[in-house]
Amino acid sequence: MEEAYNELRWNPLLEAWIIVSSRRRGRPWRSGQCPFCPGAPETGYGWDVLTLDNRFPALRADARTSRESKDLYEVRAGYGYCKVVVETPQHEGDLSDIPFENLVKYVRELSQVTRELCSDPEIQYVMPFRNKGEVIGVSLTHPHSQVYALPFIPPRVQRELKSMERYWRERKSCLLCRILELEEEEGVRLLYANDGFTAFLPFFAMWPYEVHIYANRHVGSLTELSELEVVSLADVLKVATAMYNSLFDFSLPYMLIFHQKPCKLNTEYYHLHLEFYPLHRERDKLKYAAGIEWGAWTFTYDSLPEEKAAELREALKKGLVELRSKGYEARGKPL
Numbered sequence: 081m082e083e084a085y086n087e088l089r090w091n092p093l094l095e096a097w098i099i100v101s102s103r104r105r106g107r108p109w110r111s112g113q114c115p116f117c118p119g120a121p122e123t124g125y126g127w128d129v130l131t132l133d134n135r136f137p138a139l140r141a142d143a144r145t146s147r148e149s150k151d152l153y154e155v156r157a158g159y160g161y162c163k164v165v166v167e168t169p170q171h172e173g174d175l176s177d178i179p180f181e182n183l184v185k186y187v188r189e190l191s192q193v194t195r196e197l198c199s200d201p202e203i204q205y206v207m208p209f210r211n212k213g214e215v216i217g218v219s220l221t222h223p224h225s226q227v228y229a230l231p232f233i234p235p236r237v238q239r240e241l242k243s244m245e246r247y248w249r250e251r252k253s254c255l256l257c258r259i260l261e262l263e264e265e266e267g268v269r270l271l272y273a274n275d276g277f278t279a280f281l282p283f284f285a286m287w288p289y290e291v292h293i294y295a296n297r298h299v300g301s302l303t304e305l306s307e308l309e310v311v312s313l314a315d316v317l318k319v320a321t322a323m324y325n326s327l328f329d330f331s332l333p334y335m336l337i338f339h340q341k342p343c344k345l346n347t348e349y350y351h352l353h354l355e356f357y358p359l360h361r362e363r364d365k366l367k368y369a370a371g372i373e374w375g376a377w378t379f380t381y382d383s384l385p386e387e388k389a390a391e392l393r394e395a396l397k398k399g400l401v402e403l404r405s406k407g408y409e410a411r412g413k414p415l
């Protein structure tokens with residue numbers, strides 16, 4: 081068998097870890113039998129939601145490095161876990177298509193997987209995420225999410241932690257709770273709210289149809305959600321994806337990221353939220369993160385967020401009608 085290496089290489093300019101794994105070739109690419117359908121070798125039968133090990137993990141518990149550190153070139157073992165959460169036995173569809181009870185189990189599973197992976201002494205951060213659509217490079221269409229358990233806190237979350245910590249220290253209150261208040265005051269970018277969560281297109285969106293979902297209560301991680309909040313999160317996920325899929329006449333590709341507090345630090349100021357980044361800027365145009373976005377980390381937004389929010393509100397109405405026609409009554413209301 082070919083040697084496998086999983087290591088972290090430090091980028092001293094950006095002060096960020098790069099995850100390097102040498103045996104990611106040969107990933108499945110839309111061919112042959114679906115590995116996530118019931119009855120496949122790794123799945124068996126009799127489940128609604130199933131967590132599997134990624135067969136080609138970027139990080140692993142028995143990681144080996146290809147070389148030693150030298151001077152600025154620091155190398156560490158790529159220790160961690162890459163899990164796949166198969167969201168439903170159904171082979172096709174989006175979160176909006178998954179039967180509601182199944183979707184509630186999916187949210188519970190993400191919470192449970194977070195708890196388990198965070199309990200590993202070496203793991204600093206657990207990030208569930210969901211990539212959807214060929215343009216995002218998804219190799220398997222069967223609805224699934226991924227969970228990465230990292231031995232470090234990733235830079236974007238570190239940046240959020242820093243901002244939230246400073247606001248907490250200076251104002252004795254939470255930055256995200258305040259953003260939620262401001263969005264409610266201005267109203268024009270709000271989309272949907274239920275008992276536990278609120279969805280809106282943020283004032284500071286980077287992607288044209290970016291949507292954030294904040295927990296209404298100041299809570300740090302999926303593992304702290306009440307049963308009602310778990311159900312509310314499943315509801316807002318169903319509604320938000322129905323909204324996206326009603327925006328144009330096709331199922332909208334997106335990335336969905338769960339931002340929760342780190343495993344080990346005491347970060348009472350961190351506020352659980354989800355971020356959707358769809359790639360489209362118009363029906364037939366993609367927004368690429370290109371020169372200015374990658375080279376400068378400065379995003380350009382080619383319309384007003386309020387205009388895009390208005391489009392999403394229309395799509396939300398259609399999405400709710402669509403859900404109702406399939407027998408699902410949303411638990412919250414459009415805003």
Ligand SMILES: [Zn+2]
Nearest residue numbers: 114117171222
């Ligand atoms: Zn399948």
Ligand SMILES: [Zn+2]
Nearest residue numbers: 254257298351
């Ligand atoms: Zn808060």
Ligand SMILES: [Zn+2]
Nearest residue numbers: 240339353355
């Ligand atoms: Zn975030």
